[in-house]
Amino acid sequence: MKDRPEYTARKAFFDRVLTVFGRKPVLEALRSPQLSLHALHVADSNREDGVMAEILREATRRKLTVLRHTRTELARISRNGRQDQGIALDILCPAFARIEYYLQAPRSAPQRLLALDGITNPQNLGMIIRSAAAGNIDGILLAKRGNAALGPLVIKASAGTLYRAPVLFCESLPAALKACKAGGFTVCALRADATQSLFDYRPTGDCLYLLGNETDGVSAASDSLADTALSIPMRNGVESLNVAVTASLIAFCNSMGQQPA
Template sequence: MSDSPEYRERKAFFDRVLTVYGRKPVLEVLQNPQLHCHALHLAQSNREQGLVRDIRALAESRDIPVNTHSREALARISRNGRQDQGVAVDVLCPAFRQFTDALPDLPPRARLLALDGITNPQNLGMIIRSAAAGEIDGILYARGGNAALGPLVIKASAGTLYRAPLLLCDSLPGALRLCRERQMEVCALAADATQTLFEFNPDGGCVYVLGNETEGVSPGALKEATRGLAIPMRNGVESLNVAVTASLIAYAGLMRPT
């Protein structure tokens, strides 16, 4: 039985919602009038003083619904009961989409960045910042294996996470397989590849796979790759930080001679 239109519409809405937790991060969200907040969540055990009082007042001044919960219920909402400090807010991120929903709408020469086990929050945030600023049409983000989209990622992204084109999927290899079925190139960044990032000029859509900081591209993602690409190195340097590599990819098209 297929899902009803109402269910699909509701699911699409919540796919665009990012829950931010922690008192200072939530306060910063509420202080930014450019961010659309769906709801504020507070633990019933909070004392109505200090930052909690300021957070509630800001939400009420912006007509944002304020919901109170048991401590256990709030931990389920924040998904981080140890660090949420009894506070969470749902932020609507307009460019977040399910990958399968976004795939038909991608431009013919779409450039995607796929995150394959990026576990360091600072790296993830900086990657998102570079991708949002550069020539990247979407960031493939698998829910499992990558760092969670928490306060450290938001801070490292300088707040660009809220407007980044994040394409959500359950399995990165499965998403890469769908890209291949649409005749997109799937390029794994690898030090031993014979072709460099700057030599490669795709005719159509392309996905650049960034691997784990220590292990590189995973076997499952590597199996879906149609080619490998390397970053040229000099002076005995073996590798670059994954966030630096993402920046080079984001601007590689502008660096090629026309």
């Protein structure tokens, strides 16, 4: 049974909404004219002075809908009741989507995706997002569980690029990898023991680069779906690079959109 068109459209809209929390992050977002805002959520237990008064003035200036909630309701919205400081803001991120919608859309040029398998450090995740958004990456495949939450630390590390980054959400990374393979993508896992160099690899069609956890690397479930493994050549006894540095090399290395010499 298919969902009604109105439900599908509403679901797609909220897939593009990122809820940020905390008074400083919310105030910074309200003062950013380039951001498209949906609604401000305020706990009715807040004292409306100091920074809260500034937040409410900015919301009025931007003619933003302000929704009042109990403290418990606000915690459910922010998903972080201990740190939300009684305030949350819905920001519309136009490049966010679910992976299934992305795969259903027509693609005219070869695509490059970056899949993140258990990136738990918020600073690493933010830096990866920043590099991917700046480089030749068409989408960042991110499971909703198993990676760091898209909260203030990730936003700060991404230097605000998270709001416009092409993040593609999935419930299960292995299931999403299978869907990408069925859609014509070649899956390349980055592994230290791989014999083929990232810098020598030339994808001929749609390609997905798979990055693993900071400590354990790519999970067994995801690695089993890889078509090939790539490594970054090391010198002077160095065993590996930080995962965010690796993401930067993928985003800007000579395999991106170039033909073999």
